[in-house]
Amino acid sequence: MRPPARQLIDGTLGGAGGGSSYPILNPATGEVIGQAPDSTAADVDAAIAAARRAFDATGWATDVELRVRCLRQLHRALLDHSDEFRALTTAEVGMPGFMMGAAGFDVPVEGLKWVTDLLESYEWETDLGVAKPMGIPSRRTIRREAAGVVAAITPWNVPNQINLAKIGPALAAGCTVVLKPAPDTPWVACELGRLAAGHTDIPAGVLNVVTPRSNEVAALLTTDPRVDMVSFTGSTNTGRAIMAAAAPTLKKVFLELGGKSAAIVLDDADVAAAAGATAFAACIHAGQGCALTTRLVVPRERYDEAVAVAAATMDSIGAKDPADPRAICGPVISRAQRDRVEGYLRLAEEEGGRIVTGGHVIDRPGFWVEPTVVAGLDNSSRPAQEEIFGPVLVVIAHDGDDDAVRIANDSAYGLSGSVDSGDLERAKAVARRIRTGTLAVNGGVWFSPDAPFGGYKQSGFGREMGVAGFEEYLEFKTIAEPA
DSSP states (O other): OOOOOOEEETTEEEOOTTOOEEEEEOTTTOOEEEEEEOOOHHHHHHHHHHHHHHHHHSSTTTOHHHHHHHHHHHHHHHHHTHHHHHHHHHHHHOOOGGGGGTTTTHHHHHHHHHHHHHHHHOOOEEEEEEEOGGGOOEEEEEEEEEOOEEEEEOOSSSHHHHHHHHHHHHHHHTOEEEEEOOTTSHHHHHHHHHHHHHHSOOOTTTEEEOOOSOHHHHTHHHHOTTOOEEEEESOHHHHHHHHHHHGGGTOEEEEEOOOOEEEEEOTTSOHHHHHHHHHHHHHGGGGOOTTSEEEEEEEGGGHHHHHHHHHHHHHHHOOOOTTSTTOSSOOOSOHHHHHHHHHHHHHHHHTTOEEEEOOSBOOSSSOOBOOEEEESOOTTSHHHHSOOOSSEEEEEEESSHHHHHHHHHSSSEESOEEEEOSSHHHHHHHHTTSOSSOOEETTOOOOSTTSOBOOEETTEESOBSHHHHHHTTEEEEEEEEEO
16 A cells, blocks of 8 residues: 655645645556645645745754765665655656666666765865955855755656755755645655655755645745745746746746757768667657657658658557556656647648658557657657657758758757767767757767756756756855955
């Protein structure tokens, strides 16, 4: 039996203040598997108040040893309860089990350990030495301090990764946190709160978890003056709304938003291998990943070959029950998301695209879309420009390296991408011209707790993971004294 979903406010686990709840669905079956507290405005207010008090009136922000101990306890609890966490994630998120070895569970848990190790060795002060600014001998010190109360607002696609990538560095930095998960996947966030409450010495109010279904209630986290920073991962449109809501109180804002990443294949690459790998990636977790490469940009003279290989790869993968160990592509998260993806498939046809394989929703319980390859569109088409968030790959022809770079950069987004070439230096030269936050060259893997992740342009700003991700949750103070 799974523990019930409970919010965590000021160290206490419980239901919503109004007693209301909403259903949690298994996207693979459409069945109700649990209930989540439908947090009220009063609940969110109480969580913010608890986080504010814990930051202002306790030693959490200054006691590094306490933070190290508590984060190591949380890491240990996650490892000790990993089997239950993995099963809950597959049931609630519809995430195939193979992903638990990566972004589904193992990498975010390793990331929590990584940031705790960093905390033990991090230099909180830097001596700039003595200088004579304006003729006055002065010793200058740069001091790093916690940013304050953080509202961490997370999406449904890889919730364990993003929940931990936010609360881990924030707590390590000395911040206090109110975590607000997506209403599609509240349970894994509640379980994280339960482990923190029951298996760590994290003081009451330092970590809070609220699960409102209402956007209006959740928006209180972006406007309340007691919140110092909003850390958000999700759609670009919601990111814009959060920036606007945070502007009157000039909150610090971190945004990791959408992507429409290009996989560039140069004319000296193994086109078949690159096309197959890109099609595989576009199927992972039903294409519900902001950094997945969903535009395959291939030499015009090899276009038909690339399309055929991509289609054959997707046919071989299919869509399977996420509990099946062979599953790569499971369901999409909800009926609304399924309908959205289907709308893009029809749009692709209306704009002159050709559905090579897939192209339909699957008539079975739950929320399923066939892995789909779309050919015949250019980069100006909406399916090539807009984030679909489903197992859909658009194949686009290029006419040489410069044209491939143009196509990749012809996007409102700038989150990720890849370059494949038979010449490593040529591939790296192309990669340096792409305006994105991460790039894979010839199969290299950038996703790791020590590597910063984030985007250019409308993919957001700031970085998650790595030292840069930790320092997002710090303020820098310069202190001068007479020398």
